[in-house]
Amino acid sequence: MKSVFHLSSGDVDDWQHALANVNNLLGDDTVEMDEVALLANGDAIYLFVERSPLSADVRALDGDVRCLACSNSLSGRNIPKSKLLSNVKSVSSGVGALTRLQHDGYAYLKVP
Numbered sequence: 001m002k003s004v005f006h007l008s009s010g011d012v013d014d015w016q017h018a019l020a021n022v023n024n025l026l027g028d029d030t031v032e033m034d035e036v037a038l039l040a041n042g043d044a045i046y047l048f049v050e051r052s053p054l055s056a057d058v059r060a061l062d063g064d065v066r067c068l069a070c071s072n073s074l075s076g077r078n079i080p081k082s083k084l085l086s087n088v089k090s091v092s093s094g095v096g097a098l099t100r101l102q103h104d105g106y107a108y109l110k111v112p
Helices: 012-027 042-048 055-059 071-076 094-103
Strands: 002-007 035-040 066-070 088-091 107-111
Touching: 002 012, 002 094, 012 035, 012 042, 012 107, 035 042, 035 094, 042 066, 042 071, 066 071, 066 094, 071 088, 088 094, 094 107
Parallel strands: 002 035, 002 107, 035 066, 066 088
Antiparallel strands: none
């Protein structure tokens, strides 16, 4: 199975909730996961930048979760891609990536 978590909130409590959901899925032995993605757009992209209060938690996902940041959201907030954590990749648009992932069979999970 494949799942994509979509996060758009800039609230750190929401980020923690989203990361907990991702980790709960990864730790659920009753679910065979082939791929998991966490896509951030809007103010949620601040989760994926250096000095994020949860940067260690995002780095810990490396290898298990594809972390994707919306380039439009980065540009709109004047955040250069070089400020993204090393395990985060940018996508041209968050909604476009979500559409492609769902077309490719990913279950869509909206988190705060």
